Amino acid sequence: xxxxxxxxxxxxxxxxxxxxxxxxxxxxxxxxxxxxxxxxxxxxxxxxxxxxxxxxxxxxxxxxxxxxxxxxxxxxxxxxxxxxxxxxxxxxxxxxxxxxxxxxxxxxxxxxxxxxxxxxxxxxxxxxxxxxxxxxxxxxxxxxxxxxxxxxxxxxxxxxxxxxxxxxxxxxxxxxxxxxxxxxxxxxxxxxxxxxxxxxxxxxxxxxxxxxxxxxxxxxxxxxxxxxxxxxxxxxxxxxxxxxxxxxxxxxxx
Amino acid sequence: xxxxxxxxxxxxxxxxxxxxxxxxxxxxxxxxxxxxxxxxxxxxxxxxxxxxxxxxxxxxxxxxxxxxxxxxxxxxxxxxxxxxxxxxxxxxxxxxxxxxxxxxxxxxxxxxxxxxxxxxxxxxxxxxxxxxxxxxxxxxxxxxxxxxxxxxxxxxxxxxxxxxxxxxxxxxxxxxxxxxxxxxxxxxxxxxxxxxxxxxxxxxxxxxxxxxxxxxxxxxxxxxxxxxxxxxxxxxxxxxxxxxxxxxxxxxxxxxxxxxxxx
Ligand SMILES: Nc1ncnc2c1ncn2[C@@H]1O[C@H](COP(=O)(O)OP(=O)(O)OP(=O)(O)O)[C@@H](O)[C@H]1O
Ligand SMILES: [Mg+2]
Numbered sequence: 001x002x003x004x005x006x007x008x009x010x011x012x013x014x015x016x017x018x019x020x021x022x023x024x025x026x027x028x029x030x031x032x033x034x035x036x037x038x039x040x041x042x043x044x045x046x047x048x049x050x051x052x053x054x055x056x057x058x059x060x061x062x063x064x065x066x067x068x069x070x071x072x073x074x075x076x077x078x079x080x081x082x083x084x085x086x087x088x089x090x091x092x093x094x095x096x097x098x099x100x101x102x103x104x105x106x107x108x109x110x111x112x113x114x115x116x117x118x119x120x121x122x123x124x125x126x127x128x129x130x131x132x133x134x135x136x137x138x139x140x141x142x143x144x145x146x147x148x149x150x151x152x153x154x155x156x157x158x159x160x161x162x163x164x165x166x167x168x169x170x171x172x173x174x175x176x177x178x179x180x181x182x183x184x185x186x187x188x189x190x191x192x193x194x195x196x197x198x199x200x201x202x203x204x205x206x207x208x209x210x211x212x213x214x215x216x217x218x219x220x221x222x223x224x225x226x227x228x229x230x231x232x233x234x235x236x237x238x239x240x241x242x243x244x245x246x247x248x249x250x251x252x253x254x
Numbered sequence: 255x256x257x258x259x260x261x262x263x264x265x266x267x268x269x270x271x272x273x274x275x276x277x278x279x280x281x282x283x284x285x286x287x288x289x290x291x292x293x294x295x296x297x298x299x300x301x302x303x304x305x306x307x308x309x310x311x312x313x314x315x316x317x318x319x320x321x322x323x324x325x326x327x328x329x330x331x332x333x334x335x336x337x338x339x340x341x342x343x344x345x346x347x348x349x350x351x352x353x354x355x356x357x358x359x360x361x362x363x364x365x366x367x368x369x370x371x372x373x374x375x376x377x378x379x380x381x382x383x384x385x386x387x388x389x390x391x392x393x394x395x396x397x398x399x400x401x402x403x404x405x406x407x408x409x410x411x412x413x414x415x416x417x418x419x420x421x422x423x424x425x426x427x428x429x430x431x432x433x434x435x436x437x438x439x440x441x442x443x444x445x446x447x448x449x450x451x452x453x454x455x456x457x458x459x460x461x462x463x464x465x466x467x468x469x470x471x472x473x474x475x476x477x478x479x480x481x482x483x484x485x486x487x488x489x490x491x492x493x494x495x496x497x498x499x500x501x502x503x504x505x506x507x508x509x510x511x512x513x514x515x516x517x
Contacts, residue, residue: 089412
């Protein structure tokens with residue numbers, strides 16, 4: 001059985017009396033350990049898809065199955081990293097933001113253990129020395145790294161990331177992409193990663209879901225054909241890179 | 255760093271003292287210019303009346319009595335506000351009810367309820383507390399509910415996605431995220447409590463077992479003791495400043511200011 005199964009999923013909203021379809025009849029399955037990148041133009045429903053999987057939205061039709069069970073409400077089945085920088089609790093320190101969810105989900109027996117686990121993940125994202133800072137004392141990139149540490153520390157079966165690096169400068173972005181790819185390969189996580197960038201999608205993913213702005217036929221769900229050393233980013237020098245770039249570009253910007 | 259903080263505090267103390275000095279000076283100037291000591295008493299006679307009231311204990315006793323009532327009134331109101339705001343958050347229809355109660359009852363001046371309260375509870379502290387709780391509760395509840403309603407959606411979603419629900423979500427996300435509004439509610443409640451207590455005593459005399467500061471002003475008025483009335487007003491203002499500086503400022507310092515939240 002696959003980890004995640006999206007079954008004929010549609011999401012419609014009624015905006016000011018008008019029906020608006022974010023996407024319709026989307027189906028795919030994903031096995032554990034995959035790194036799926038979701039790309040597509042603005043407004044094609046990427047965030048909506050992640051929010052459906054996270055359980056924030058009830059499907060208009062179809063269903064989301066995780067380990068065969070329908071997702072009904074947000075909770076511990078997955079960890080979500082949002083598009084915005086303000087997803088840390090400002091009233092908790094960096095350490096508190098990472099360790100508190102561990103206590104909530106009883107993934108640590110006591111505060112001391114939660115603290116130790118949180119410190120390990122803060123170490124991974126290079127923020128151990130900032131444990132006692134409050135979020136407002138961090139830069140945007142550091143905040144996103146704390147959010148990543150918070151999600152990873154929970155060791156969820158599925159991690160949902162909504163353009164987590166979009167508003168970062170190029171250097172920080174590349175650094176975080178490298179870290180994420182390394183962590184993913186070391187931990188056997190399953191990642192759903194939304195991005196606007198075809199380059200980022202090719203560099204990170206094992207599978208790609210491209211949502212076009214046009215009719216559903218323009219969708220594409222396939223293995224990323226560009227190969228690279230495991231745990232490392234794929235670069236333009238990887239074989240097949242430019243062909244695949246052109247193919248995705250045609251789907252995303254027809 | 256520490257030196258810097260200390261010098262900042264000293265500075266703010268200095269400004270406070272200077273400000274008070276300035277007000278006293280201006281007052282004295284006005285008194286001299288008007289030269290009508292009965293209706294505009296000179297600063298010195300106000301200060302000496304204040305000193306006398308504090309040293310012979312009469313003013314202190316009444317202050318203590320008023321403060322005690324106000325603390326009980328605040329305590330009861332906080333309990334009720336917490337209860338009602340929790341119910342409003344956990345049970346949707348209850349939120350509607352709370353808002354109807356607030357819009358119906360908040361505009362009713364507490365003093366207008368005093369006759370009813372006296373008929374219900376007889377003389378004593380109960381009608382006073384009833385009027386105070388009425389005056390404190392609704393603005394406090396309104397501030398808390400508004401605070402909860404304006405918590406950014408992202409905190410709610412992050413809270414739910416790490417597995418928080420119901421009461422735990424409110425306690426661990428909604429309460430800290432709305433501390434600025436909750437503090438505003440406490441401030442409003444605090445000043446409403448004074449208004450309710452003083453106006454009740456000034457309209458109805460001693461309602462409680464002894465008289466508080468409202469009664470103090472009322473009885474001084476009978477004897478046209480202008481300096482005494484101003485002395486009592488000064489005590490009330492000093493308590494206000496003290497609570498603002500010692501309580502609210504400190505709470506803000508260790509919460510919203512430390513967390514970099516906008517106030
Ligand atoms: N809560 C909502 N209510 C009504 N309409 C919504 C809601 N959320 C999303 N939509 C609509 O659904 C469509 C898809 O939105 P979504 O946020 O999923 O796009 P996106 O692919 O994430 O875009 P971007 O790349 O700009 O983040 C949009 O047209 C939007 O107007
Ligand atoms: Mg989006």
